[in-house]
Amino acid sequence: MFKILEKREMADNTVCHFKIEAPLIAKKAQPGQFVMLRPNETGERIPLTMAGTDPAQGTIDIIFQVVGKTTALLRTFQKGDAILDIIGPLGRPTHLEKLGTVICVGGGTGIAVLYPITRGLQETGNHVISIIGARTKDLLIMEDYMKNVSDELLITTDDGSYGRHGFVTDALKDLLDERKDVKLVVGIGPVPMMKFVCKTTQPYGVKTLVSLNAIMVDATGMCGACRVTVGGKTQFCCVDGPEFDGHQVDFDELIKRQAAYLKEERQSYEHFQKEHGQ
Amino acid sequence: MTEQKKKEKKEKIPRQPMPEQDPKKRSKNFDEVPYGYTPELAQKEARRCLQCKKPKCIEGCPVGVKIPEFVNLIAEGDFIGAAKKLKEDNSLPAVCGRVCPQESQCESLCVLGKKDDPVAVGRLERFAADYERAQGVVELPQLPSPTGKKVAVVGSGPAGLTLAGDLVKFGHQVTIFEALHKPGGVLVYGIPEFRLPKAIVEAEVDYLQRLGVEIKYNYVIGKILTVDELFEMGYDACFLGVGAGLPVFMNIPGENLCGIYSANEYLTRSNLMKAYLFPEYDTPIARGKNVVVIGGGNVAMDSARTALRLGADNVHIVYRRSKTELPARAEEAHHAEEEGVQFKFLTAPIRYIGNEDGWVVGMECIQMELGEPDDSGRRRPVPIEGSNFTLDVDQVVVAIGTGANPIITSTIPNLELNKWGYIVADPETGKTSREGVYAGGDIVTGSATVILAMGAGRNSSQAIQQYLTGKG
Numbered sequence A: 001m002f003k004i005l006e007k008r009e010m011a012d013n014t015v016c017h018f019k020i021e022a023p024l025i026a027k028k029a030q031p032g033q034f035v036m037l038r039p040n041e042t043g044e045r046i047p048l049t050m051a052g053t054d055p056a057q058g059t060i061d062i063i064f065q066v067v068g069k070t071t072a073l074l075r076t077f078q079k080g081d082a083i084l085d086i087i088g089p090l091g092r093p094t095h096l097e098k099l100g101t102v103i104c105v106g107g108g109t110g111i112a113v114l115y116p117i118t119r120g121l122q123e124t125g126n127h128v129i130s131i132i133g134a135r136t137k138d139l140l141i142m143e144d145y146m147k148n149v150s151d152e153l154l155i156t157t158d159d160g161s162y163g164r165h166g167f168v169t170d171a172l173k174d175l176l177d178e179r180k181d182v183k184l185v186v187g188i189g190p191v192p193m194m195k196f197v198c199k200t201t202q203p204y205g206v207k208t209l210v211s212l213n214a215i216m217v218d219a220t221g222m223c224g225a226c227r228v229t230v231g232g233k234t235q236f237c238c239v240d241g242p243e244f245d246g247h248q249v250d251f252d253e254l255i256k257r258q259a260a261y262l263k264e265e266r267q268s269y270e271h272f273q274k275e276h277g278q
Numbered sequence B: 001m002t003e004q005k006k007k008e009k010k011e012k013i014p015r016q017p018m019p020e021q022d023p024k025k026r027s028k029n030f031d032e033v034p035y036g037y038t039p040e041l042a043q044k045e046a047r048r049c050l051q052c053k054k055p056k057c058i059e060g061c062p063v064g065v066k067i068p069e070f071v072n073l074i075a076e077g078d079f080i081g082a083a084k085k086l087k088e089d090n091s092l093p094a095v096c097g098r099v100c101p102q103e104s105q106c107e108s109l110c111v112l113g114k115k116d117d118p119v120a121v122g123r124l125e126r127f128a129a130d131y132e133r134a135q136g137v138v139e140l141p142q143l144p145s146p147t148g149k150k151v152a153v154v155g156s157g158p159a160g161l162t163l164a165g166d167l168v169k170f171g172h173q174v175t176i177f178e179a180l181h182k183p184g185g186v187l188v189y190g191i192p193e194f195r196l197p198k199a200i201v202e203a204e205v206d207y208l209q210r211l212g213v214e215i216k217y218n219y220v221i222g223k224i225l226t227v228d229e230l231f232e233m234g235y236d237a238c239f240l241g242v243g244a245g246l247p248v249f250m251n252i253p254g255e256n257l258c259g260i261y262s263a264n265e266y267l268t269r270s271n272l273m274k275a276y277l278f279p280e281y282d283t284p285i286a287r288g289k290n291v292v293v294i295g296g297g298n299v300a301m302d303s304a305r306t307a308l309r310l311g312a313d314n315v316h317i318v319y320r321r322s323k324t325e326l327p328a329r330a331e332e333a334h335h336a337e338e339e340g341v342q343f344k345f346l347t348a349p350i351r352y353i354g355n356e357d358g359w360v361v362g363m364e365c366i367q368m369e370l371g372e373p374d375d376s377g378r379r380r381p382v383p384i385e386g387s388n389f390t391l392d393v394d395q396v397v398v399a400i401g402t403g404a405n406p407i408i409t410s411t412i413p414n415l416e417l418n419k420w421g422y423i424v425a426d427p428e429t430g431k432t433s434r435e436g437v438y439a440g441g442d443i444v445t446g447s448a449t450v451i452l453a454m455g456a457g458r459n460s461s462q463a464i465q466q467y468l469t470g471k472g
Helices: A021-030 A069-075 A110-123 A144-148 A167-179 A193-206 A250-258 A264-274 B002-009 B037-044 B067-075 B079-089 B091-099 B120-134 B158-169 B200-209 B227-231 B263-272 B298-309 B330-339 B450-469
Strands: A001-011 A016-023 A032-039 A044-056 A059-065 A083-092 A102-105 A128-133 A153-156 A184-188 A208-210 A227-230 A235-238 A243-245 B150-154 B173-177 B213-215 B237-240 B243-246 B260-262 B290-294 B314-318 B343-344 B347-354 B360-373 B379-383 B389-390 B397-400 B402-404 B437-439
Touching: A016 A069, A021 A044, A021 A059, A021 A083, A032 A059, A032 B173, A044 A083, A044 A110, A059 A069, A069 A264, A102 A110, A102 A167, A110 A128, A110 A184, A110 A208, A110 B173, A128 A144, A128 A167, A144 A153, A144 B120, A153 A167, A153 A235, A167 A184, A167 A193, A184 A193, A193 A208, A193 A250, A193 B091, A227 A250, A250 B263, B037 B067, B037 B120, B067 B079, B067 B120, B079 B091, B079 B120, B091 B120, B091 B200, B120 B200, B150 B227, B150 B389, B158 B173, B158 B200, B158 B237, B158 B450, B200 B213, B237 B450, B260 B263, B263 B298, B263 B397, B290 B298, B290 B389, B298 B330, B298 B397, B314 B347, B360 B397, B437 B450
Parallel strands: A102 A128, A102 A184, A128 A153, A184 A208, B150 B173, B150 B237, B173 B213, B237 B437, B260 B397, B290 B314, B290 B397, B314 B343
Antiparallel strands: A001 A016, A016 A059, A032 A044, A032 A083, A044 A059, A208 A243, A227 A235, B243 B402, B347 B360, B360 B379, B360 B389
């Protein structure tokens, strides 16, 4: 059992932050790694990338958006409640090295995943320019966090309610036109966003890393649910990833595989909402 | 005269069948297929045993169960005594009575089998273990005083459970580190409820915990802790019984379409995550109407029978060799066939066809013929040119075996692996190239059986005992 020490709602109550007691995972986890989490006995195992860890306090941070039954159920958990199973740290950590100028692009809750990687890249001595975006101002998360670990921070909103009016990819394109010294782009967010980040960077030949959240079951390489095609080869997101060279990823296949259980997910969520009078 | 004497000595009783659920009914539910012997049937079957002076059957048992002794106790009506006798050598009799391939082990050596059917050792084992469990009081043996030695066991499958049970009875402190959230390994994620009810695995694990075995869940060794760190924490020896755990795909076009599962994923969803009870349980699973399972082993049979129970109209097993080469136990293939699973022998898939949503809708196959024997001694299947045909499918399960999962082996420096990534270990002791590290089960042998993994656990427990007491 893993106790929730703090709970915080963000982004107009659509996103939830838990600080969870998990000393061994906190001690071992590195930027880019994720945990599997099963809320209760009848629950599903879902992967969530850690937004942070505190080895001294023995805690890990997870930030999630309510998108279905499992995340909706998690959101009903309060401070002091416990999550039944947390498994981790899983996946390969981000390879952090000093490259020069790097751009970190985050969208939606992907910003939470991006944050520890951004911090790691800055601590390694890179000049970090971050671009974060959301549909509208109220849905933008972790602006202060990202500001603290970036040398420059750009903000975009789809509706123009905050920062630059447009998509993160618009700001990214302008930056790539302006600066010829960009060595790496890290793009993390919804799959379509990552696809377009990669499309944007490809003509510039800038290496682009993405963090994929494929559907997983065991997340130790045992089941192959998280198969992704990278450079024409099948890779397992859980053990070979979650980060991959975005220019090699078959995003269209990933989008289809992510949708494999839409019908069941809807059924499950409706069942839950009825039970909880929502 | 002599004839008559013999008759008096031993009345001729035929091998007693085990009552089971009707195939039509059972193919729609997840309840266990056989009901097990009644006490009367068990005693009748047990009386068939000749009580050989030099019993051959024991030689066929990887853990050396004293078969004639426990069978005799059943014949005498001492069912609890029989269960205790079994547990002297086998920590998981209720499991083994169900999933061991007795027909190629103990029963294949039974003297009765030469002219008649062998004694149904497996059914009797199952009966005794079930009888004891149903009584609700499983007595614990006397344990020696603690030795102060600590052993770490990685994986709670059949190898790890057997070894843990042995070592705790020697007085050592045993901790099992399990990556998943439930104990049992393949017994829980792999073998379906209708073949091995999970309550039985839980009862056997509960017995080990009452003996003092500690189990830690959600520990992926190699990630949260390394084996070297386990030694730093004060463990004196370590056993790796992590299973094979890497699904093998065929690498043919379209294999990543939705609806195509590895058997590991399909069975894990259904068994461990209880997706067959969706939406009561949250994990979903595809419920295809036209399901194809690729492969001919027990895992393929389990997958096909699961698909039937999840509501498929047609389930085909596609196997590239002929019926003679089918690696599944005859009983499993027979059960599958009875329930309505159809077999397409000498057939192999060559590509999958998908729709615009990325779901599989078809499978192109090619007919095979058997050529010269290959390395395994079986005749190699060879494609027949131009024999291609297409099957309509909406779900596929790939059950063609597993490989070695590197998650733990890659984090143990100087651990010798073979070219396929399996751990090199002494077959007699499980000793690896690293001092104090032993290994057994599928991570050493590649995909094998529950009982062979248990045998490996037994061998390593003896070797670790010698190592810990300075005699190794």
